[in-house]
Amino acid sequence: MKAKARAHTNIALIKYWGKRDEALFLPTNNSLSMTLDQFYTETMVEFDSKLKSDQFILDGMEMDQRETEKVSLFMDKVRRYTGESRYALIDSVNHVPTAAGFASSASGYAALAAAAMKATGVNFSEKELSKMARQGSGSASRSIYGGFVEWQKGELADGSDCYAVPVLEQGAWDLRVLSVEVTHEVKKVLSREGMKRTVETSPFFAGWLEAVAADLVEAKAAIAERDFTRLGETLERNALRMHATTLGANPPFMYWQSSTVQVMEAVQVLRESGVEAYFTIDAGPNVKVVCQPKDEERIFAELMKLAVVQQIYRCQVGPGVNYLEI
Numbered sequence: 213m214k215a216k217a218r219a220h221t222n223i224a225l226i227k228y229w230g231k232r233d234e235a236l237f238l239p240t241n242n243s244l245s246m247t248l249d250q251f252y253t254e255t256m257v258e259f260d261s262k263l264k265s266d267q268f269i270l271d272g273m274e275m276d277q278r279e280t281e282k283v284s285l286f287m288d289k290v291r292r293y294t295g296e297s298r299y300a301l302i303d304s305v306n307h308v309p310t311a312a313g314f315a316s317s318a319s320g321y322a323a324l325a326a327a328a329m330k331a332t333g334v335n336f337s338e339k340e341l342s343k344m345a346r347q348g349s350g351s352a353s354r355s356i357y358g359g360f361v362e363w364q365k366g367e368l369a370d371g372s373d374c375y376a377v378p379v380l381e382q383g384a385w386d387l388r389v390l391s392v393e394v395t396h397e398v399k400k401v402l403s404r405e406g407m408k409r410t411v412e413t414s415p416f417f418a419g420w421l422e423a424v425a426a427d428l429v430e431a432k433a434a435i436a437e438r439d440f441t442r443l444g445e446t447l448e449r450n451a452l453r454m455h456a457t458t459l460g461a462n463p464p465f466m467y468w469q470s471s472t473v474q475v476m477e478a479v480q481v482l483r484e485s486g487v488e489a490y491f492t493i494d495a496g497p498n499v500k501v502v503c504q505p506k507d508e509e510r511i512f513a514e515l516m517k518l519a520v521v522q523q524i525y526r527c528q529v530g531p532g533v534n535y536l537e538i
């Protein structure tokens with residue numbers, strides 16, 4: 213049996229930052245994202261009784277033992293859930309220009325979960341698929357759906373109530389995301405390690421948990437009312453609050469570089485000149501700028517003037533996972 217799926221990456225407007233259970237990828241707080249149309253992964257999975265282990269091909273190259281082991285651990289979860297006993301050929305193509313390796317991409321695990329589950333022939337719901345993708349990478353749980361998506365942290369210890377749900381479907385609200393790639397010098401702390409260190413050592417983490425719950429309420433109300441100003445102010449505030457926690461970690465760390473701050477300042481100057489733009493930042497130096505269609509060109513032109521800007525990818529709200537003909 214084989215199947216192929218495409219899943220898009222997503223950008224968190226209210227951040228997932230902290231786990232309450234590392235093994236099950238259970239988060240400390242709910243998060244909310246927007247699926248993007250520009251960045252996606254396509255993955256084919258074929259179970260084959262002749263294979264003696266999982267074979268993993270990424271962007272046309274057979275992956276090494278380490279990368280294959282990561283994927284194989286995830287495939288064991290799919291086999292445990294579905295009762296499938298065979299190994300598989302996994303052939304994945306990332307259309308995510310800055311993918312820092314397979315494991316860090318939400319689209320990668322969402323596409324893998326979808327193709328693997330489909331290839332077993334076992335029936336599953338979108339909720340079950342979201343829970344499976346979550347166990348590859350937390351943010352992947354949100355890429356099952358298009359549009360605006362909320363990942364509910366759940367309360368149960370076994371994670372059976374921890375999955376994403378759609379908030380507003382693709383096409384209902386046309387917002388734009390300018391994904392700004394800046395020059396970066398130092399190797400970033402991967403989000404998995406970053407959130408672990410923060411949870412374990414940062415005195416600011418308690419403040420984050422209190423603030424993020426309130427930010428989520430604000431963001432959902434803003435989406436319901438299509439209130440861009442309210443959403444923009446909330447997402448920018450939430451990103452800054454997430455990053456503030458890393459400064460209090462031990463040892464402290466910061467994802468921003470001087471190039472990052474230059475983009476942040478340019479966004480604030482645009483707002484002071486009456487052009488509505490808001491930024492968010494994840495576990496790296498790059499900046500995502502959220503705006504309305506009417507302002508996209510002006511913001512793009514302004515940001516391109518910055519010497520530290522390498523590239524800007526222009527994104528719209530994207531679709532959920534879909535299955536492809538093979």
Ligand SMILES: O=C(O)C[C@@](O)(CF)CCOP(=O)(O)OP(=O)(O)O
Binds near residue numbers: 229237316348350493
């Ligand atoms: O996307 C967000 O909500 C916020 C972040 O991007 C901020 F950096 C974290 C994503 O973490 P992820 O890579 O999903 O971690 P994993 O569960 O350890 O694989």
